[in-house]
Amino acid sequence: MSNKKRTILKVIILGDSGVGKTSLMNQYVNKKFTNQYKATIGADFLTKETVVDNEQLTMQIWDTAGQERFQSLGVAFYRGADCCVLVFDLTNYKTYESLESWKDEFLIQASPKDPENFPFVIIGNKVDETSKRKVLHWCKSNNNIPYFETSAKNAINVDQAFDEIARKAMKQENQEDQINQNESRVNLSKCC
Template sequence: MLISDRMLLKVIVLGDSGVGKTSLMNQYVYKKFNKQYKATIGADFVTKELHIDDKLVTLQIWDTAGQERFHSLGVAFYRGADCCVLVYDVNIQKTFETLQTWHEEFLK
C-alpha cells in the first residue's frame, strides 16, 4: 500500500473520574480490558495508526484524569487537540449531567 499523506490527530478523552475513560481507550487501542481500577494521575496518551483511503492517520489519544484536583492541568493537555470524546457512566446520572461542563472547558 502506497501512503501518500500522513496526518496526526490529537484526541482528548474527557469525563468524570471512574467512568471508564482508560478502559475505553485500552479496549480501542489494545483490544484489552483490565478489571482492576487504577485512577489516572494527570494524563497519559497512546497512539494508534489507521489507514484511511491513501492516508496514514496517527491518532494520539490522551486519557485525562477526571478528578477535580487535576482540572487545572486540562488546558495544557487540550492545547492542539482536534477533538474530544466525552465519556459518562450510564449508571450514574451525574456523570452525564457534567458532560456539558467538560465540553465547555474543552472549547475554551
C-alpha cells in the same frame, strides 16, 4: 514505501472519574480490558495507527484525569486538539449531567478558533440502562454531536466510536489548514 502523507490527530478524552476513559482507550488501542480500576493521575496517552475512509492516520489519544484537582493541567494537554470525546457512565446519571461542564471547560482551556463548530463525540460507556432519549436530545441541542453507547469490557461499538472521532478530527484539521492557507494568502496580498 508510500508517498502518502500520514495524518496525525490529537484526540482528548474527558469525563468524570471512573466512567471508563482509560478502559475505552486501552480497548481501542490494545484490544485489552481489565476489571482493576486505577485512576489516571494527570494525563496519559496512547497512539494508534489506523485507516479511516482510505486515509492513513496516527491517532494520539490523550486520557485525562477525571478528578477536579487535575483539571488545571488541562490547558497544556488540550491545546492543538483535533477532536474531544466526552465520556459518561450509563449506569451513573451524575456523570451524564457533567457533560456540559466538561465541554465548556474544554472550550475555555483549548481556545479553538471556531468553538461553535469544534468536533465533539459523546460516548455513553458501560452499556446498561439509561434514558437514551435525554442523551440524544442533549446531543442534538449541542450541534448534533454524534453519540455512541459502548462497552470497553466487551468491545461493543468502541472501534465505531473511534472511527467517527477520527473522521471529526480529520475534518477539523482540514478546515484549520484551509483557514491558515487563506490567512497566508490575505497576508501576502497585503504586503506585496
